[in-house]
C-alpha cells in the first residue's frame with residue numbers, strides 16, 4: 001500500500017497495477033454456454049438474417065423491458081437512426097449534451113439537427129424543463145438518455161412530448177435492467193434503445209436492441225434494418241441486422257446479468273465506504289428503488305477542496321495503470337462538429353459536470369481488492385493535491401503510457417472512447 005505521496009507512480013513510485021485496470025472491460029460470461037451456442041451456429045449454418053439466437057434474444061429483452069416488441073440490431077447508434085427513419089422524423093431533435101457523442105452523431109448523420117439541453121445538477125440526468133425550453137417549431141423528437149446505469153425522468157419527458165405532439169426516444173445504452181417507479185426501462189416513449197457493445201453491462205461484442213410496445217414502429221424498424229424488406233420496401237432501408245454470434249454472446253451475457261449487477265453493487269458500496277470521508281471527492285449514489293445496474297461508478301472531483309482537478313486525478317491513476325473515463329467530457333456541445341455551430345449554447349450544469357466527473361473501474365473484472373487499491377490511491381493523491389500538482393509542474397517522473405482520454409494503443413477497448 002502506498003503511504004507517501006512520493007509512492008505515487010506519477011511522482012516516481014511503481015505502478016500499483018501491473019496489468020491495466022480499465023473502465024468498460026467486458027462482463028464475465030459462462031464460456032462453456034457461449035461456446036456451445038457457437039457450435040450450434042456453426043452446425044446449423046445459420047449465421048445471420050434473424051436466426052434462432054437473435055429471436056431468443058429479442059424475446060428475452062422484450063420481456064425484461066415489459067414490452068411486446070424487440071428488434072436486435074448491429075449497434076445502438078444505427079438502431080437509433082433506423083428508429084428515427086422509421087418514424088419519419090425531420091428537423092430538430094432535443095437531447096442532453098451530457099451523453100456519449102454517439103447520441104448526437106446518430107441523429108446528425110441522418111440529417112437531423114441535435115439541439116442540446118441542460119441537465120439536473122444533482123442527478124446529471126436530462127432536465128425535462130430544460131428539454132421543454134429547447135423545443136422550437138422545428139422540433140420533432142426528444143431523445144432522453146438514461147445516464148450511468150439508472151433511469152432518467154422518462155415519465156416527465158413523456159408528458160413534455162405529449163404536450164407538444166412530438167416523439168420521445170430513450171437512449172438506454174446504460175440502463176438495461178433498471179426501472180423507474182416500478183416501470184422497467186424499455187417501455188418509455190415511442191421506443192428505447194439498448195446498447196450491447198462490449199463495454200456495456202450486457203455485451204454482444206457489438207450490438208443494439210430497440211424495444212417498443214408500438215407494433216407499427218416495430219414492424220417498420222424490422223423492415224428498414226433489413227434493407228427495407230417486406231412491407232416497407234418502398235422506403236428503402238439499410239443493413240443493421242445482428243449476427244447470430246453476437247446474439248449468442250448477448251444471450252450468455254444477459255444470463256449473467258443478475259450476478260454482474262450484484263458484483264457491481266458490491267463494488268459500488270465499497271467505493272462509497274472507502275471514499276465517503278474524502279474531502280472533495282463524492283461518489284454518485286443511486287436510488288435502489290430504481291433498480292440501478294451499477295454499470296458505472298462515477299465520482300465528482302472538487303478542485304477547490306482537493307487542490308487538483310479531475311484531469312490531474314485521471315493522470316495520477318493512469319500512471320498506476322488505472323484507466324478511468326470522464327463520462328462525459330467534453331460534453332457534446334463542447335466538441336466538434338457541435339461547438340462551432342452558429343449559436344453555441346451555454347449549459348452551465350452540464351459544463352460543471354463535464355469538468356468534474358470521472359468513471360472509476362468496476363464490473364466483474366474488478367475485484368474488491370482492486371477497488372480498495374484504487375481508493376487508497378485516490379485518497380492519497382487528493383489529500384496531497386497541491387504537492388502532486390507541484391510535482392507534476394516540476395516534471396512528471398512517469399508519463400501516462402497507455403492511453404489518455406482520447407488516444408489509445410493496443411487493445412480496442414482501451415483505445416475507444418466508449
Ligand SMILES: Cc1ncc(COP(=O)(O)O)c(C=O)c1O
Pocket residue numbers: 075076077078099100102103145171173174194195196197207208418
Ligand atoms: C449513452 C450512449 N449512447 C449511445 C451509445 C452507442 O452505443 P453503440 O456503441 O451500441 O452504438 C453509447 C455507447 O457507448 C452510449 O454510452
